[in-house]
Amino acid sequence: MRLLVFPLAFMANTFAMMLVMIGLSLFGKPVLAADFGLIHGATVALFYSFSGNARSLILAESGTIGAAGILRLRLLLLLPLSVLAFMLCIGVVDGGWLFVLLLVVRRAAEWLAEVFLSEQELHHQGRAALRFLLIQGCLGLALLLALLDGGVLAIPMTLLWGLSPLLGCVSLGLLGRALCNPMPLLPSIRLLLPHFGSTAVIGVSVYVFRLFILLVAGKQVAGDLFSAFALGGILGAVFSQALGPTMVRHEQRSAGPGRLMRLFNLMLVVVLLAGLGLVALVWGLPQVLDWTHKGQLFWLAVGCSLAGGVVMVLAQRIRLRIIQDDVGGDVFGSDILANILLVASIPFVFYGLGVNALALLYLLGALLSWMFYASERHGLLAQRYTGWFSQRRLLLLIALAIFLPLFFQLQEGIFRDPAHEFSSGGVLALLPIPLSVLACYLGMVLLGGYSQARLALLSLFFVFIGMLLTSLLLGPAGEGQHKLILLIQYILPMFALVLGQQFGGREDAQALVARAALLVLLAIVPLQLLATLLAGTPILSPSLRLFSIYQHLQYVPLLFVAAYVLALFGLWGRAGLDGWLQGVTLAMGAYVVLSWSLLAGLLLALGLLLFLLQQGVRDARRLVLPLLAFAGALLALWYVRALLQGEGSAPLPASADLTLRVLEGRGGYLERWTFYIDGITGSWTSALLGHARSPQRELYPSALNYYLDFAYNFGLLGLLPLVLLALYSLVAVLRRWRTFWAATPALGLALVVIFMLTLDSAFKVGLRQPYSGVIMFFLWGLLLAQIARPTARPEAFNEKGV
Structure with a gap:
């Protein structure tokens, strides 16, 4: 049982302030106990954030970084963290600056003592740990009695108690090794960054x-x-x-x-x-x-x-x-x-x-x-990929679930509303939730290996911290709930960035995504076109009988065209698939026209043009692709013209693609952009931190621009990590354009992601929507995984089958 002396000593060091606080509360000093609690909370939040799993790292004896390196880094951070903790506490407690200073000194001493106690445990110095435990117990009791008495001994006892963690366990040998540690500082920080x-x-x-x-x-x-x-x-x-x-x-x-x-x-x-x-x-x-x-x-x-x-x-x-x-x-x-x-x-x-x-x-x-x-x-199922349920089939299922436009409601089950415009009215139970959200989170757990997605994780971390910081600094109490819910709405689709980078590190990842995209298009697009013909409407029908597609005009058309581009670039030339791709091309031409989506049409045209330029025009089968798309578009236009002539002029619903909005007039792009730009540039606080309240939903439900919308609500500080990641992705693709040009699937992926991050995000807020956001961030993560592969052979993407 001698083994328990070390955790008991660690508990005496970590929970000492909490025990004194509980004693003050029990024995009739609730105000002083509240001050202890506030200072303890602020100091723990700061010092714990930079603890970096130090005790476990020291006990691990991995050789990468030891107690001396950790102590050296803590000595450098000690003063700035202590000053920041003092500034956070001085305005919220009534005990005076000296009281705050002494408790901050105590927490700083505990922070350093953690390293010395861990070193003692590593070398089995049980007597030293027992001595520390007895000193902390006696001094803690003496402090409690002095504070309850309220006499002249309160301040001296608080000072002695505050310094006692170091007096009871400091090791001059470890301190000397820390000050003379030959390991450079930056490599130490780099090793500890994930733990921080x-x-x-x-x-x-x-x-x-x-x-x-x-x-x-x-x-x-x-x-x-x-x-x-x-x-x-x-x-x-x-x-x-x-x-x-x-x-x-x-x-x-x-x-x-x-x-x-x-x-x-x-x-x-x-x-x-x-x-x-x-x-x-x-x-x-x-x-x-x-x-x-x-x-x-x-x-x-x-x-x-x-x-x-x-x-x-x-x-x-x-x-x-x-x-x-x-x-x-x-x-x-x-x-x-x-x-x-x-x-x-x-x-x-x-x-x-x-x-x-x-x-x-x-x-x-x-x-x-x-x-x-x-x-x-390695993921939850790393050792269970056997038989029919192979890893490749699991990856294909995840990609299928990501693209499939199946929605469900907490209250109603599968979403089946046939109306072109649907509003949940702010009721969470009625909000259509896409299957892709569940597939995203489940896929992350099944695939595991999060170290492969380090860049995506860092981006998610800094975006979350930036948005949270702006919300806490700016959001008043009455708006705090709204700001946090809005934060969640923005952050949830970003998890797909992690899944995309995990997925992209697997073999044949892009080919599997292309196949999943083709399967979804073959299953959904013909049914939706048939439902539209049966309904006799000039725009796509949202209902497929078994389920309905939510936001089928605002965001889905561009996503389906992106899926087509991925399928075309990733599967063309594979045995038995060219015919299916030609048939989908004909259907996509009609689909784009009936969706009334200018952005979807532009991406379709760019995809076909880039595909022909990259593949060459010597094969007649490739030349027929733009003709098929044009033929599908003409058939759809003839259908719409015949329908409108027969029924007279029929206005488009408000839910038709937002790119059809005129630049002038109420609700148009110029008015929205002007309002949001003026709001962002109104003051330095609004530019850096955003606004405490969102605009009235009835007047300005969104900025019709993802970046303006983000910056208005959470400031440039919250948006900065995402912008830096987008610039990094763009620069990386441009620097390696020869590699991307030689690898057909990678070229199609780069086209789709760049289009989504630039043109589409400049005219919509698809990155904050559950279905479109998950798909966009997933594809972005795939691109990051492709960028991170400097030794991958471009031709490998064209040689391997699924």
Whole structure:
């Protein structure tokens, strides 16, 4: 049991301020306890964000970076982080600047002490850890007594307690190695960056998680939920911050799980049964708990959190094993994806399932963490690609689900509204949700290997942090809920960027995407054209009997033309597919005309022209493609002309493609762009941070430009990472244009992505819509994966079949 002295010492260092705060609250000093809590929250958020999984990295002994390198970096960051923490706290507590300074010194000393304690554990210095534990216990008790007395000893005791972490564990040898560390600073920072990002996103997401619950549910419900999550999830917190690193290290270096691990597993079973039993009691006999004066929601959240704590322990085991691996792994991708998805799930849970469903949030977060940690290295099904269910078929299914325009509603099931214009009226339960959203998140977990999508993850991280920062700096309390929901609307489609880069790293990725695109076009376009003829309308019908296509005129036509370009460039010349591509070309000509989409028509023309230029005109089968498209367009025009002559002039519905709007007049492009540009350039705060409130939806539902829309709401600061990624993609394609020109599928992909990021995004906001945004970001991720392959042979894309 000597093994426990190290996690106990670490707990005494990490939770000391919280224990003093609890003591002050219990013994009649609630105001002082509140000041402790506020300072503790601010300092933990800052210092934890830059902790970088240090303890696990030191115990891993991977050789990439040790305690000396981590301590050296912390010494450099100590002063700026302390000053920032002091500035954040000085205006929100009543204890005075000296009180704030001493508590910031305490947290800074704890931050440095983590490294010394980890070094002691690495070298099995149990006596030193025990001495530290006794010093912290005695000084903590003495401080509590001095603060309760309120006499002259309060300040000196606070100073002594604040410096005590270093007085109790500092090692001059480690300090000397840190100051004389030969390893350059920049390589150390580069190695730790994924770990900094991992802890930073956790710290930020915890704050946003609590804020979002407070905004949607109110203070009373939020207070009960926070207490229930803390009570039920204490096992997961203690394991992840104190017990876990020690137990995982001991488990990896011993022959078996050991007696301690078996006892701990038994405790997990007991806690899980207790949680399930409490949930059953709350649902079956809620009156039994009336004596507690706590509502059903509180105890339901406690029961679910107890079960979630067990799942979180299992997730943290995987996380710590990855970090402590000899090869120096990191969990940057898993932490980003799990935490942002948890925050994004709050409005769907609250508005879709009701307030009682908020009790499931801690359990949901634990499950998300487990799924992403378990799939971090190779995906959940990495070893199960056998028989019919091969990896190639799995990839094909994911791509099919991404392109298939199937929508469902939480309240109504599969979307079947036959109207050309549909509005959910702001009701989340009626909002059509595309299958591609589920395919995106499920596909990420199944494929795993998040380190392959590092660029996409970094972009997602910085966009999220930038949007969140502008929202918190600018958004007033009354608009906070709206801003966070708008943030989620923008950020959710961006996850497909990660999936695209994961997908693009697999063999024959672009050929599989091309085949999936062709299959979707063959299944949907003829049916939609037939439904349009049967309906006798001059524009595409949204209904296919079995289901309807949401936003079938605003965004889907361009996406289907993009799918056609990918199929043409990726599959032409493959045995048995040229005939199908010719038939689809004829149908796409008619489809574009009936969709009344100028952008879709332009992309179709550019795709055919570029294909002929790249392939050459010696083959008559290629020359027939533009003729087929033109013939399809003429047939559609003849149909529309005959229909309009027979019925008289029939105005197009407002939902027809927005590129048909005139430049002048109310609701046109010039008016929208002028309004949004004036709003962005009105002041430096509006340019950098955006606006606290969106324009009135009745007057300006969008900017008709994705970048203006983004900048108006979240400022140039939030938009900057996305713009930099777009410029990087464009420059990378131009610098390697010979490689792209030689690889037909890569050329078609580059054309589609560049068109979407420039022309389409200049006239629409498709990147923020669920269906169109997922497809666009997915294809962008594929392009990033292609750019990241400097040794790929261009001809390989044309030689291999699917």
